[in-house]
Amino acid sequence: MSTPLRPGDPATLGRYELAGRLGEGGMGTVFLGRGPDGRPVAIKMVRPELAYESEFRARFRSEVNRAKQVPPFSTAEVLDADPDHEPPYLVVEFVDGPSLAAEVREKGPLTGAALHSVAVGTATALTAIHSAGVIHRDLKPGNVLFARGGIKVIDFGIAQAFDATSQHTRTDQMVGTVAYMAPERFDPKDGRPVTAAADIFAWGAVVAYAATGRTPFAADSAPATAMRILTQPPDLTGLPQSLLGPVERALAKEPQDRPTARELLDLLLAGSVPGPVSPAPQSSPAPQSSPAEHAVPIPPEADTMMMVAATAAPEKPRRHRTRAAVAAGAAVLLVAAGVGAVLRYMGVAGGFDAAGDAPSTPASASATAKPGPAKSVTPEEKLKKIMTGKHRTLIHVVEIDRDFALEGRYSELEAKDGTGAKSEFALVPAGVDHLIRALYDPNGPEVCLGIRLIPNEAAKIVPTTCDTSEGTLFELFPTKRKDDQGRPTYYITSDRHGSLQWRADPGEFYVDHTGDAEPATTFSFVDRGPMPSPSPGR
Known part of the structure; x- marks a missing residue:
């Protein structure tokens, strides 16, 4: 659309x-x-x-x-x-059809002939692409479309021109999407270029997503996802036996252990596949969400995504969701031949443990621990609890010293004095992004902030349902500045629609792209205590 x-x-x-x-x-x-x-x-x-x-x-x-x-x-x-x-x-x-990402998000995982059609269709596309000497570099569900007559893969062919141009070949940049990136792309050895084997790894992740509704290395943050890609076997729970062998081979850590696109296609068409290389960890499938009621029309994902690391010079906020590199716990620096990269998301995810979750205390330890003096919660711990949806927050607009306020389901977002339930929100993690949930009515239906597109005008912020879509997901991008209380500040951005900003005349919030300029509006988060049970944190 x-x-x-x-x-x-x-x-x-x-x-x-x-x-x-x-x-x-x-x-x-x-x-x-x-x-x-x-x-x-x-x-x-x-x-x-x-x-x-x-x-x-x-x-x-x-x-x-x-x-x-x-x-x-x-x-x-x-x-x-x-x-x-x-x-x-x-x-x-022009392919007039929904993407695999949209189909799975709205209707749930694929099964039977529909799933095998995606597996065979994308393998066929990679065979054609690789036979012409082209590497896709950003195969993902948003680039797999359902067209009349079968599957169509889009956005191949010119990513290398971007990735390899002199200005864009720094060790802290690459083209791709974290959940579908092969291990060698995070940790290149001896300066070896990306090969077609990286597309095969992406194929395995795409097919696993189509079958289960989640990526095989899914975690709560981009750094944790990247770490699992590098160090853990894939979680293929729910994948049908007929596809388990090809997908496991495609997701091999070493490029030389993966089949070529032609070999992959032969395996799928023959219907006889080798057994699993190694057993995948078994865990309960992630719950499926109900079909999303989008706040805005969602166009197909139409371009590769540039990823920029925290070790680079200070960057202006970008509209590209994924960034190259890895962090786990406070941070893990990957070094290969003297070259390392760290995700820009460290500013948000640095407090997570290796799995992307906040540390927890085993029940046995809490049962035997002796009472002691109450431990004060540091500002960093409070911020982490806010970011993981465990604490309520005021969202402070730094430049005007005001706070978000939402009076009700049919009100527009306003800037107020930060008093009352109308100014309390929860940041609900949704992958690497967040839903911003309003807490003005704890007994009513869930209401989140979303983006409303207005022809020939900047997009507005309005209340909507708490379904995950490109109109309700926001990235919290850390700046290097602090507010007047010493709290870290952030840009709030939409991957598709731009940065959230305040306009003094006529006094309203809006979303728009800023090009190469920094957004004029920054935000900080003020702790308002624990969420009531059950918490919206995921």
């Missing part, structure tokens, strides 16, 4: 007329367009700052030429490109 063009968007690109926006990501903006024959197409316009680099244009041209050689079965066909246009753009087949 597309959204309207924004002020400043071009009306045309080359011979293509632009009709709306499909998405935005690390490389640029994806538009819904129409060719001279009226055929709908998806047009990826490269970010202007990349277009100025001659090396990027050269790599873009090379990658586009390769992508055009990919057979158009099980993939979105590359139709056209103009590397010399200002800015450059790529035109691909």
